[in-house]
Amino acid sequence: MCGMPQQPPIRSTPTRPRRPDASMSLLTNVMDHSLDDGYAEAAERKKAAGDAGLPKTLRAKLGLAAGLVLAALIVTVGAAQARVAAPVVAKEREELVDRIDRESEAADKLEDSVDELRADVSARQREALKHSGSAGSDLVGILSGAAAVHGPGVKLVVNDAKDTGAGGDGDPREASGFADTGRVRDRDMQRVVNGLWESGAEAVSINGQRLTALSAIRAAGDAILVDNKPLVPPYTVLAVGDGQELSTRFQDSADGLYLNALQESYGVRTAISAEDDLRLPAAPSVIVRTAQPSTEKSEKGTS
Numbered sequence: 001m002c003g004m005p006q007q008p009p010i011r012s013t014p015t016r017p018r019r020p021d022a023s024m025s026l027l028t029n030v031m032d033h034s035l036d037d038g039y040a041e042a043a044e045r046k047k048a049a050g051d052a053g054l055p056k057t058l059r060a061k062l063g064l065a066a067g068l069v070l071a072a073l074i075v076t077v078g079a080a081q082a083r084v085a086a087p088v089v090a091k092e093r094e095e096l097v098d099r100i101d102r103e104s105e106a107a108d109k110l111e112d113s114v115d116e117l118r119a120d121v122s123a124r125q126r127e128a129l130k131h132s133g134s135a136g137s138d139l140v141g142i143l144s145g146a147a148a149v150h151g152p153g154v155k156l157v158v159n160d161a162k163d164t165g166a167g168g169d170g171d172p173r174e175a176s177g178f179a180d181t182g183r184v185r186d187r188d189m190q191r192v193v194n195g196l197w198e199s200g201a202e203a204v205s206i207n208g209q210r211l212t213a214l215s216a217i218r219a220a221g222d223a224i225l226v227d228n229k230p231l232v233p234p235y236t237v238l239a240v241g242d243g244q245e246l247s248t249r250f251q252d253s254a255d256g257l258y259l260n261a262l263q264e265s266y267g268v269r270t271a272i273s274a275e276d277d278l279r280l281p282a283a284p285s286v287i288v289r290t291a292q293p294s295t296e297k298s299e300k301g302t303s
Contacts, residue, residue: 118284122146145212145283149203152243153278159234160184161267181266184233186219192237195255200246201239203280207231210283243274
């Protein structure tokens, strides 16, 4: 049958069905390529470098072995030297400790010798006063502190605040939580002693240290010094005088009220009592460097 040429039939290419996870291409890519290419390349380079870092030749291996042996030798020699030096250091330390002990013992002996000499000088001074024939020699010895005394008086105990605690050796000043407001200071003891003198005390001592007109109460760090000798709390003050009257006058004085304020405000502990008989030692030494006896009266008598 003749006619117009017939066109070939149109073939349509069948479309591939769409994957359900097509919308999650990024997540799919991550799951399919869990190891990034950069990481893989870095791992390969590291592996290659590790293999290449090992010595390949016999000479290189010998050099590495020599280095390891040298390092081990240095460590061994250092340990041996430390072991040898340890006894030497311990011996030197022991010698230093022994030297300190010897010097401390020598200093203690010298201090004891000084105390003995001072006591001997004081005894000779008192003996010379007795043989001088002066009627007022005993009174001079009492007032100057050169003679031991006894009689009625007042006992006053002053201590740091209780809530300050105590350190490892029982010293409250070693406690970490120590409060400065609860500590008895040198100025506090100065006011106590001056108040007792003003109230009529005839002789005063603190913790067995006799006070004279030349005595000084000072502070050195946390310690209170009386004539350069450190005292440890509690501070026991003995004052010879008319016991009850002395106690009353002191408590009513400005210094007694000051001590009472320390007790009420800062917890400083105080206790005062009248005693029938107190014994106070003589001062270690009474040295006068400036004052000279006056000859005005004798010169008037001879003129």
